Amino acid sequence: xxxxxxxxxxxxxxxxxxxxxxxxxxxxxxxxxxxxxxxxxxxxxxxxxxxxxxxxxxxxxxxxxxxxxxxxxxxxxxxxxxxxxxxxxxxxxxxxxxxxxxxxxxxxxxxxxxxxxxxxxxxxxxxxxxxxxxxxxxxxxxxxxxxxxxxxxxxxxxxxx
Ligand code: ADP
Numbered sequence: 001x002x003x004x005x006x007x008x009x010x011x012x013x014x015x016x017x018x019x020x021x022x023x024x025x026x027x028x029x030x031x032x033x034x035x036x037x038x039x040x041x042x043x044x045x046x047x048x049x050x051x052x053x054x055x056x057x058x059x060x061x062x063x064x065x066x067x068x069x070x071x072x073x074x075x076x077x078x079x080x081x082x083x084x085x086x087x088x089x090x091x092x093x094x095x096x097x098x099x100x101x102x103x104x105x106x107x108x109x110x111x112x113x114x115x116x117x118x119x120x121x122x123x124x125x126x127x128x129x130x131x132x133x134x135x136x137x138x139x140x141x142x143x144x145x146x147x148x149x150x151x152x153x154x155x156x157x158x159x160x161x
C-alpha cells in the first residue's frame with residue numbers, strides 16, 4: 001500500500017491544488033490531504049472551513065481523504081507511518097522554498113520522509129490561494145479558479161457580490 005500525504009494551507013483549495021490531488025491519486029493507493037494549522041499564519045478560513053471545503057471538492061475521488069494537523073509535518077508522518085509527502089511546483093519562485101522544506105523534513109525524519117514534486121498543469125500555473133482571495137476581495141470573477149461553493153464562500157466572507 002503506497003500512501004502519500006499532500007499538506008498545505010489550502011486557504012482555500014483551488015483548481016491548481018485539485019489538479020495535483022487528482023494526479024497524485026492516480027500514482028498512490030491512498031492520498032490524504034492535510035490542512036496544516038500554522039498559528040503564525042493568518043488565514044481567511046478556519047481549519048474546519050478549509051477541511052469541509054476540501055472534503056466537498058474531493059468527495060468523488062475514492063482514494064483521497066482529508067485531515068488536519070497543527071504541529072510539525074514530520075510528527076504527522078510518524079504518527080500515521082507515512083513516508084511520502086507531495087508538493088506542487090508552479091514556477092522557479094516556488095523552488096527554493098519547497099527545496100528547503102523538503103530537506104528539513106528529510107533531515108528531521110532521519111532520512112525517512114521523502115518529498116515528491118508534481119509540476120503544475122500549465123492552465124493552473126498562475127493560480128494561488130492568495131491571488132484568488134485578492135480577486136474575490138474586490139468582487140472579481142473567481143469561477144475559473146475555484147469550485148462554485150468556494151467562490152460563494154469567498155464572496156460571503158468579503159461581502160462582495
Ligand atoms: P503552503 O501554505 O504550505 O504553501 P498552499 O496551500 O499554498 O500551502 O499550497 C500547497 C502546495 O500546493 C504547495 O506545494 C504549493 O506549491 C502547491 N500549489 C499551490 N497552487 C498550485 C498550483 N496552481 N499548481 C500546482 N501546485 C500548486
